[in-house]
Amino acid sequence: MSDLSTPKRGRPGYDRAAILEIAVLAFNEHGYDATSMGVLASRLNLSKAAIYHHFSSKEELLQFALNHALGGLEELLLEPAATTGPAIDRLSHVLRGAVLMLADRLPYVTLLLRVRGNSPTERDALTRRKSFDRSVALLVSAARDAGSLRADIDPATVTRLLFGMVNSLTEWYQPTGPADAAHLADDVLALALNGLRTPSTSRE
Amino acid sequence: MSDLSTPKRGRPGYDRAAILEIAVLAFNEHGYDATSMGVLASRLNLSKAAIYHHFSSKEELLQFALNHALGGLEELLLEPAATTGPAIDRLSHVLRGAVLMLADRLPYVTLLLRVRGNSPTERDALTRRKSFDRSVALLVSAARDAGSLRADIDPATVTRLLFGMVNSLTEWYQPTGPADAAHLADDVLALALNGLRTPSTSRE
Structure with missing residues (x-):
């Protein structure tokens, strides 16, 4: 395109x-x-x-719009910080990048998340979204195999919960600028990786 | 009703x-x-x-449907385990209960999450949903004030991220039974409270 x-x-x-x-x-x-x-x-x-x-056509507008959202996610997976280094660091990079990308391209990702597969364009977008999710699930698996992530949650479930959290931004995030988005990305990573519980309290 | x-x-x-x-x-x-x-x-x-x-009327069907979803959430807040004891335990109870309720009433909550305020019935549902979110945010604040939760994330943001995770179930969860839902609730609590990182690795 x-x-x-x-x-x-x-x-x-x-x-x-x-x-x-x-x-x-x-x-x-x-x-x-x-x-x-x-x-x-x-x-x-x-x-x-x-x-x-x-x-x-209207369909071409949809294609460009979905491509802008999906392209942002796919490029993220190709960045050096997503392809080299410990899996936990690569996963963190992708998660942070996804929050920043969503904040930056909010209406495009909102549209993407509403796609239900009603046309070839929509089905193509769903396939690309699934492929992105699979790549993230593989990063979760790799980080788990390296001993960095807890082993008691299925990587596919982890990926869905993480992106449930990230994608919810389209429901409530009010963009106010890049500094704000970076802060939000920190919050998402802190919650996802370290949890809400303070280190001093007991862990299950 | x-x-x-x-x-x-x-x-x-x-x-x-x-x-x-x-x-x-x-x-x-x-x-x-x-x-x-x-x-x-x-x-x-x-x-x-x-x-x-x-x-x-069709509107009455919508009212009953939204009430079934909202009533389930509101009753959760009134249960003894949600009203007595340390705030962190009350929050855990509500979070677990919300996952179980969603799994049990999935189509009703799916409908609730799509409501945009196009009629008095929809606006009433949005008001009740906001009130539920506020109650959970208060539990997060209380748990934070008690020193149980990390203090560096805003309670409103925490609540949104937690329910982003929980509500995403309506997008991907395939109900297979109560045991499965209980397992999923465990996963959500483990991720939310303790994070994905294994305890042995460094915490920020």
């Missing part, structure tokens, strides 16, 4: 990225199926033709 | 509870707004009049 920020001709003030951003907000607000190209055009105060100049 | 299991006249095989159960599954599958009483009637193979014999 081509770069979102590629400038193209069109009404001044709306490039591809700006149109996509507003489309994603509309999809989240009204639902993808209920948002027609006509609705988008009136939100943007553009003609439908002006939108079709940038995106060939 | 009257007891769901109260037997009433009607087509044999469908009491109020059975109609509600099937309505909730339909609401979750198609969305509340998109599910008409006609759709419900054909799912149940009943006339609309037969449904109206049990429930005065």
Whole structure:
């Protein structure tokens, strides 16, 4: 897919990225199926033709939007800190990165999490999401095998609970800036790895 | 509201509870707004009049359904183990109980979590959900003040992350029985309170 920020001709003030951003907000607000190209055009105060100049279809808008969310997660897994070093550190890096990515691309991840597989585009997104989850579960398994993580919880369950926590950000997080997101990532890691109990109190 | 299991006249095989159960599954599958009483009637193979014999409106079905989810959470807060003893134990009881309740009433909680405040019934449910969250946040604060929980994470953030984890069950949990749910509740408590890191490795 081509770069979102590629400038193209069109009404001044709306490039591809700006149109996509507003489309994603509309999809989240009204639902993808209920948002027609006509609705988008009136939100943007553009003609439908002006939108079709940038995106060939509503489905293509969805593709770009889901790709922006999934691409962010997939790139995370390829970063050096996610591929080298002890598994526990790689897992921490991915978990922290996922929180920061969610905070940064909140409407895109919100849309991704609502996808139910109603079209080839949605099914493709679900497959990529499952593949990401599997990669994280493998990191959890590796950290467990290395003795860094408790062995009494199934890695698939751990992965689901961790991402249940992280994905819930789409329900309640109000972005106020990168410093805030970094603080939140610290909180998620502290809770996930060390737990809420103070070290001085007894551990099961 | 009257007891769901109260037997009433009607087509044999469908009491109020059975109609509600099937309505909730339909609401979750198609969305509340998109599910008409006609759709419900054909799912149940009943006339609309037969449904109206049990429930005065679609809104009343929603009310009963949301009440079944919220009532379960609210009763949890009133149990002796949630009201007496150290705050950390009360919090643990509520967290464990919430997992068991979700596993037991999964479609009802799924419906509750999708409510966005589009009607007085939905707004009332949101208010009750917020009130429940506030009660849990107060338990987190109390446990923190007692020195049982780490002091570096804001209690409201802790509550959101904990319920992000718990509520994610509606996305992935496949009920197989009470033993399985109890095991899952153990996992959630272990992760939340003690963290994933093995005790032997360093803690921040």
